[in-house]
Amino acid sequence: MTRNPIAAFDHRTGFKLGAPVGFKDYMWEALKDPAAGINMIQTAENLARKYGISREDVDAFASRSNARAVAAQQDGFLAGEIVPVVTEKFELEGYKPRGIRLQGKVTEVTADTHPRLSPVEVLAKLKSVFEGGVQTGGNSSALVDAAAAAVVASGAYANAQGKQPLARVVAAAVAGVPPEIMGIGPAPAIRLLLERSGLKLDDIARFEVNEAQGAQTLAVARELGMNIERLNVNGGAIALGHPLACTGVRLTLTLARELRRSGKRYGVSSACVGGGQGIALLIENPQAA
Ligand SMILES: CC(C)(COP(=O)(O)OP(=O)(O)OC[C@H]1O[C@@H](n2cnc3c(N)ncnc32)[C@H](O)[C@@H]1OP(=O)(O)O)[C@@H](O)C(=O)NCCC(=O)NCCS
Incomplete structure (x- = not known):
């Protein structure tokens, strides 16, 4: 990014x-939607107005996201899903060597660098991105660099290889929404997902909904009537960042590991998509099935 x-x-x-x-x-x-002619932050401002979400609500949510991410770093949970990035060279005969060169005196990066304890009093002092709006650099997803990968295979293949899957993918859903409120996308996607899988919101022990912007995630929670105590329990993108093309796997991996840790059965990962979509995935912890 x-x-x-x-x-x-x-x-x-x-x-x-x-x-x-x-x-x-x-x-x-x-970060701009040329069809609607607005920036992603403005789509969150539209949701803040629609759902009556105040700057205080968004800052409180951002403070909580950071506190949870810091706690998950301190207790070692997040380290379990991070491959340290080090200065290294990749060589293959017949090709020029490629590599990673970290800047300055840094020789390895082992943890996300954006999360920090963020009291609401500190967040309240930041200037909103748009005049009179609720979104700031402190309560929106941070622009960070990362990549993520996961192996997805059929149950038959995993069994044949003697591999224990971390999670079972049960169902997926995608929904379309007006581009000017793209951030509400997870709400209809999660509704469709539950309908397809015959489950109720209450059956879902953990949600990982991408925090593109604080007002956006709060709007999704309000629209669905979600129990916020089950949402992003290890922090979210406001603290960790939202590296495009990495976030989907990151959310789902964190969710799968959190289901394992808590011994819970079902979890939903979900994200809004600029342009007007929501995507949601239902996974099951095989150890709790
Ligand atoms: C909101 C946004 C525009 C801010 O960009 P930015 O101005 O470059 O952000 P910065 O990182 O410089 O943060 C702005 C300020 O907030 C401060 N800040 C950020 N997080 C903070 C925290 N947790 N506590 C205290 N201060 C914080 C920064 O230090 C900076 O302060 P400064 O201006 O004094 O240097 C940008 O992050 C963004 O667009 N995010 C959302 C991306 C998005 O919508 N993705 C979804 C696509 S669907």
Whole structure:
């Protein structure tokens, strides 16, 4: 996320004297929905207005997300799903060596660097991204770098290999929503998921709903009438960050490991999708089945 380019696409044939010089911040462009003509943060502001969510509500949620993530780092839970990133070279005969070179004096990164204890009084002092809005840099998902991977296989294959799956994928659902309130997407996706699997909201012991923006996650919880004590119990993207293309696996892996730890059976991971979608996955802890 932090290496997104700032690019110029209008100048292949040169710069005309006095013409505007068109550089674009591609991170900011990626966070804008050209159809609705608004930024992702503004979609959360729309939800805050629709669900009557205040700045205090969002800051309290962000403070809790950070506190939970810090606790999960301190008790070692999160370390169990992190492969340390170190300065290293990958060599293969016939190819140029590739590698990872960490900056400065850093030789390894073993934990997420964004979570920090964030009292509401501190968060309350941050300026909102948009005038009069509830979202700030402290209660929105952080822009961080990460990658995640998972092996997904059929039960028959896992058995044949003598592998114990961490979780069983039970059902999946995707729903469409208006782009200007894209963040509500997890609500209809989770409803559809429950309908497909014949379960009730109460049957789900743990939810991992991506915290794209604090007001967005609170809107999902309010829309579904979710027990917030079951939601993002090890912190969420406000604390850990939301690296696009990593988050889905990260949410589901954290959920699977949390179900194992707590001995609970069903969990749902879910995320909103810029452009107007929600996606949800139901998983089951095989040890609790
Ligand atoms: C909200 C957003 C615009 C902020 O971007 P930014 O201004 O570059 O963010 P920063 O990290 O610089 O944070 C802004 C300020 O908040 C402060 N801050 C952030 N988290 C904090 C915390 N937990 N406690 C105290 N201060 C905090 C930073 O230190 C910074 O302060 P400064 O301006 O004095 O340096 C950006 O993070 C964003 O768009 N996030 C959401 C992404 C998204 O919507 N993804 C979903 C796609 S569907």
